[in-house]
Amino acid sequence: MLWPFLLCLLWATAPTAWAQFGMTKTTGADYGAPPTVTSVSGKLDAVLDFDYHTYSGPSDTVKTRAMNGSIPGPTFVFSAGDTVRILFRNKMTGPNPAGVMNEYRTPETTNLHTHGLHVSSLSPQDNVKLEILPGEEYQYEYQIPKDHLPGTHWYHPHHHGSTALHVGGGAFGVLIVQDPAGTLPAEVEAMGMGQVLCFSHMGTRALTEIASTSGDTWFSVTGATQDIVLLNGLTKPKLTMQPGEWQRWRMVFAGVDEALNIVLNSCELQLLAKDGVYLTSLPRTVTTIQLPPGGRADVAVRCPTAGTYTLSSTNRDITHDLATISVTGTAVASSPLATFKYPMPAYLTDLLNTAANATFALNINGGGGCSVNNVAFTSMTNYLSCMELGTVQEWSFQGQNAHPIHIHVNPYQITSIAADEYHQVGDWHDTLLTSAGGQVTVRFRTADFPGPVVIHCHILAHEDRGCMGLAYIYNGSNANDTCVVSAALPLLAPRSVPFWAALVAVVVTIASGSR
Ligand SMILES: [Cu+2]
Numbered sequence: 001m002l003w004p005f006l007l008c009l010l011w012a013t014a015p016t017a018w019a020q021f022g023m024t025k026t027t028g029a030d031y032g033a034p035p036t037v038t039s040v041s042g043k044l045d046a047v048l049d050f051d052y053h054t055y056s057g058p059s060d061t062v063k064t065r066a067m068n069g070s071i072p073g074p075t076f077v078f079s080a081g082d083t084v085r086i087l088f089r090n091k092m093t094g095p096n097p098a099g100v101m102n103e104y105r106t107p108e109t110t111n112l113h114t115h116g117l118h119v120s121s122l123s124p125q126d127n128v129k130l131e132i133l134p135g136e137e138y139q140y141e142y143q144i145p146k147d148h149l150p151g152t153h154w155y156h157p158h159h160h161g162s163t164a165l166h167v168g169g170g171a172f173g174v175l176i177v178q179d180p181a182g183t184l185p186a187e188v189e190a191m192g193m194g195q196v197l198c199f200s201h202m203g204t205r206a207l208t209e210i211a212s213t214s215g216d217t218w219f220s221v222t223g224a225t226q227d228i229v230l231l232n233g234l235t236k237p238k239l240t241m242q243p244g245e246w247q248r249w250r251m252v253f254a255g256v257d258e259a260l261n262i263v264l265n266s267c268e269l270q271l272l273a274k275d276g277v278y279l280t281s282l283p284r285t286v287t288t289i290q291l292p293p294g295g296r297a298d299v300a301v302r303c304p305t306a307g308t309y310t311l312s313s314t315n316r317d318i319t320h321d322l323a324t325i326s327v328t329g330t331a332v333a334s335s336p337l338a339t340f341k342y343p344m345p346a347y348l349t350d351l352l353n354t355a356a357n358a359t360f361a362l363n364i365n366g367g368g369g370c371s372v373n374n375v376a377f378t379s380m381t382n383y384l385s386c387m388e389l390g391t392v393q394e395w396s397f398q399g400q401n402a403h404p405i406h407i408h409v410n411p412y413q414i415t416s417i418a419a420d421e422y423h424q425v426g427d428w429h430d431t432l433l434t435s436a437g438g439q440v441t442v443r444f445r446t447a448d449f450p451g452p453v454v455i456h457c458h459i460l461a462h463e464d465r466g467c468m469g470l471a472y473i474y475n476g477s478n479a480n481d482t483c484v485v486s487a488a489l490p491l492l493a494p495r496s497v498p499f500w501a502a503l504v505a506v507v508v509t510i511a512s513g514s515r
Contacts, residue, residue: 050166395442
């Protein structure tokens, strides 16, 4: 049947998909679920335009950039084994100063990162080395592995030097790898694909300074709000549920600086997955969803009593109201969720009792900026660590209490941590920010994809300014695939810390300290 496929294409290609279907995003009117593009017969073929966009909120107007004319862009839904083709078009036309490495630069150059997907880091897949210049387009084609775990991920630009401006400004969208029928307990499967809750934080003061430094002539803010916090592009929208009803919320924090500590008093939060990976034993009762910038959480939510509640993020000094939860209508009879162990694919097999083949110490440190193992990012071919394909790696983390550590392509399993209700030994993450300092140890398997492994702080202003490094997975049975650890990388030059960057560091420290 061709028509569903054509409909998908229409969704994907329509630059103003909301308007075309008679929908407008109205503050607080609904929860603003992004338009969805779903694969058909194993294929998803979409056009994604990175374009100028004007955000109009209750008290602010921001000239920024977004995907397909909407914050967030379309949600792409597909399954393990699918082929996902995205024709990515950079519609920029303005000045694009080259700038210097590890400073904000090239405001009109971009590319696409599939945050959380377990796919190759080489072209035409998740290669963030690509530079897609203004007016250029690139055909991405992702082969989703047949054993890819179902989960919630997201996409966003990742050109070193312009990531904070682009992602912080609103250019992102959600990715969902679907659950095959019959793989989840009936009461979880009955929640369906669930609701997409894509949060973002537009720090207008920081972004204005970043735009200015990079020579951008487009980004501008009219209004006085310094922290525009959005859910699906809306200010405090309303979600509706029945008393006793279970809903699956796919929370994505498309964030670039702050952390969110999400609470919903009077309701039950059962954690199913973090960063798109099911807990080794689910569900887990939690009081707070701790989302670093870039983090995701799949949560089963149930509110027993009719009423109006507020989904909010509470840190020590900052409270953001995120949504109004209206619990109304006929009460639904429901049971607690039974404990369940999801069968994990080979690349996510439990490594708690598996000896590592190699170890590596990763230290992300610094104040307003930060660095990876005390060196600034130099190039896409300097490697901090070489790892053989098919081995188990054990990495120790330092600095993850101030700088959310993100590793592309390969999620990692926590084997040692100062645990809290949200972070426990055995959990998998791809972005980790902890409340306690000290060392965290993780393990992962270099199971499938030879190529560069990108490591960076997910405070993207830090990443743009040098807080990024690379490891490399080489195929030991291919004599031509070699890797050498780079010696004598230049030390990060000391520099003055702008006020806003210091502020971000303080906010993150406060946020971390309160959990
Ligand atoms: Cu950082």
